[in-house]
Amino acid sequence: MNAISNAIATRDNGPGALVAQHREDIELVMPSHMQKRVGAWVRTTQGLLRRDEKLLKAAQNDPGQFMAVLLDAARLGLEPGTEQYYLVPRWNNKKGYTEVTGVRGYQGEIELMYRAGAVSSVIVEVVYDNDRFEYRPGRDKRPLHEIDWDAVDRGELRLVYAYAVMKDGATSKVVVLNKGHIAKAMAKSDSAGQSWSPWKTDTEAMWLKTAAHRLTKWVPTSAEYIREQLRARADVAAEQAPPTAALPQALTAGPDEDEVVEGEFVEDEVA
Template identity: 60%
Template sequence: MTDTVTNAVATRDTGPGPMVKQYQQDFSDVLPSHIEPKQWVRLAQGALKKGKKVRGPDGVTRTELEVAALNNPGVFLASLLDAARLGLEPGTEQYYLTPRKVKGQLEILGIVGYQGLIELMYRAGAISSVVAECVYSGDRFEYRPGIDERPVHEIDWDADDRGQLRLVYAYAIMKDGATSKVIVLNRAAIEQIKTKSQGSDSEYSPWRTNESAMWLKSGVRQLAKWVPTSAEYIREQLRAHRDIAAEIAPTAPATHTPVDVSHLPEADVFDAELVDHDTEPPAQP
């Protein structure tokens, strides 16, 4: 990918769409096996066509994302490589492609969205569902840690205005029916997270354009610390299978075929806790 970043500078005149196509193999090399590279590349190319149109430095009118990609193709390609490595769809609520200004010039910043974090949790195979909701001042919310297994959240769906954002909560329901730790963050906790996110006051910041999504992501990111990651969970599954095999083998008859565990899957490297974009400029959804 080092050559990719270097060579991309020389291919600015081909446009960002063809640039993505040119480095399809680089993305294919890191994409998870269940994702079709050609489809992923088409999705990335389509994402660049969305948004406000502006005039680029070459005088050509393009979308802000296209101009940002051409201004700094290295950063653009690095963001796409990050999305590919995680197996997330760029330009969607799984993985946002957002413009930001650096020294007065637009560049692209890749940001993992809350749906992307949830997708990474599902891949671990330990959870059956994730619940993440914002609570507004007009809602009724009750949760007593140590007493209530899950929060009670009542919404007046007929209300014209549910009021101001008040809380965000998130929890997972495990495959065995158990409830994970329940995460609840109030406005003060969210403000602390927002303060640490450089560029949160930018006109392009999702803290301005999609505040509720940022609250949800903040809750889901905290939840990710309390549910199994794919690497951890699959390693434990492998260890359990091999322990069982080791117990069976000594007691099996001499004519019995040893238990073969070679077919068991290798651990993936997707670890949602390693995704830490909140500390990079600017803020993210």
């Protein structure tokens, strides 16, 4: 087999081909609104592998781990290789090689909040040294953040904050993190010190992600929230419904004892 044939065989049996082979599995775990885009999702992932040699090598080292990460992204309905969901080659000391790990980005955290249906808007912003920022819990409903958009240099990253405005107009808990909080979050990341880590390549985005992730403790991020709200409304409606008037005996009488009635129970599901 010549060099060209070898290259074709490697390509056809590589991670890109693996993604295509598992297209049905990926589609199966995706949220329904994403399933019609599964073809584009697969092609985008294959394109990432072609453009990033380190990512391709990590995927080749452990194809099973790579597919597990992709299925996680698909289950969440997030786009891999974007600020919704990073694909990161990470060194695994136990295995002795790099593997692909998934890291939810700040846009992914925000997307999950919107999808749950409880919020009308999500605000996540970084504060630089030259910005004006004021927020006193208990006094201020929301932070005051003023930016000089004409400034050539806003200084260094100082703070990051996040909050959501709920559908009823209420403001969620306001999350404010400083450099110390960010340093603790970085310390929990095995890859933070690596040159390819998003902590190095996209520092501001990782600050935003950390604040957005902290906000998820206070804001629903699951579509189950919608179903619970609908169930609660249905229960209240049922309790408030007027009682049914008693029907005449002739209309309420059931079948004779010897009569066999065929039927089925239908359970209404609240989507």
